[in-house]
Amino acid sequence: MEFIDNKTIEDFSRDGAVLCKGMFIDWLDKLRIGVDKLIENPSVRERSYTPDDGTAPFFQDLVNWDRIPEFKDFVFKSKLGFYASKLMKSKQSQFFHDHVLVKEPGSSIVTPWHQDKPYYCVDGAQSVSFWIALDDISKEGCLECIAGSHLSNVLHKPKRFNGNDLYENDNSEDVPDINSNRKDYKILSWDIKAGDAVAFDFRTLHGASENVNKNSRRRVFSARIVGDDAVFVDRKGKGSPPFESVKLNTGDKLTGKEFPVIYKI
Ligand SMILES: O=C(O)CCC(=O)C(=O)O
Structure with a gap:
């Protein structure tokens, strides 16, 4: 099946986010096994949140492709890099990192609106994250993306998902109060089936609700990729990851074993 046609590429360029139906359905079992292994044995980068209201936790961990074989297989053996190159209009795809986000049934933790780029030690206009659903997720619980926000040239202040600033003395603009003014934005979200992926640009404003489903997990594997124009940037802080x-x-080509090339024309 052809998952990326010209319309998908146009939608991604214009909106900074596009749904790719069924794109990774063949990898579901492997990725789910990888997530189980990760939760069993998280890395030092694990950053999970347990809500005060007694509902279930939100598990997060990053950069585990090199130690969880199922993730490594996915990164190198799936068509991830090929799809990324097409969407980014890039000759090559370099893996930036993986991010696992599991909202356990009924977890009340909301993912605040943010852009990913200000968290990252990378600059460049060619980027894509594939937010891959490992469970069915209804539209109310789906990732939400602001169409066109990747083109604004503004990088908003990055915060930890608990509201703490990521960098000290960061004077950049706060993310606007989108939830109080939702009608002013074109907010994209979808009814998602396990195996679907939302592809979005590192600059796109996005967020997600709590796990609206009390009976099922909301497991997501997010794969982040950069293109030909990727350069390192020192944002004067630890960054995440x-x-x-x-x-x-700053300005050096992004190279090194941390960022393997996973596709080249
Ligand atoms: O799944 C979520 O709750 C948020 C995902 C996200 O922010 C991301 O993948 O960059």
């Missing part, structure tokens, strides 16, 4: 082993300077 932190890449402590990377010793590049």
Whole structure:
């Protein structure tokens, strides 16, 4: 099946987000096994939140592709890099990182509106995250993306999902109060089936509700990829994820074993 046609590429360029139906359905079992292994044995980067209201936790962990074989297989053996190249209009795809987000049944933790780029040590206009659903997710519980927000040239202040600032002395603009003014925005969201992916640009404003489903988990594997124009940027803080082993300077081409090339024309 052809998952990315010209319309998908146009929609992604214009809106900064597009739904790719069934794109990774063949990888569901593997990714689910990988998530189970990760929860059993999380990394030092795990950042989970337990709500005060007694509802279930929100598990998060990042950069585990190199130690969870199922994730490594997915990154190198699936068509992830090929799809990313098409969407980014890039000759090559470089893996940036993986991010697992599991909202357990009924978890009340909301993902606040944010852009990913200000968290990251990478600059460039060619980027895509595939937010891959490992469970069916109704539209009310789906990732929401603001159409066109990737083109605004504004990078909003990154915060931890608990509201704490990511960087000290960060004077950048706060994310606007989107929820109080939802009618002013074109908000994209979808009814999602397990195996669907939402592809979105690192600059796109996005967020997600609590797990509206009391009976099922909301497991997501997010795969982040950059294109030909990716360069390292030092944002003067640890960033998220932190890449402590990377010793590049601002403006250097993003290279190193941390960021493998996974597709090249
Ligand atoms: O799944 C979520 O709750 C948020 C996902 C997200 O922010 C991301 O993948 O960048």
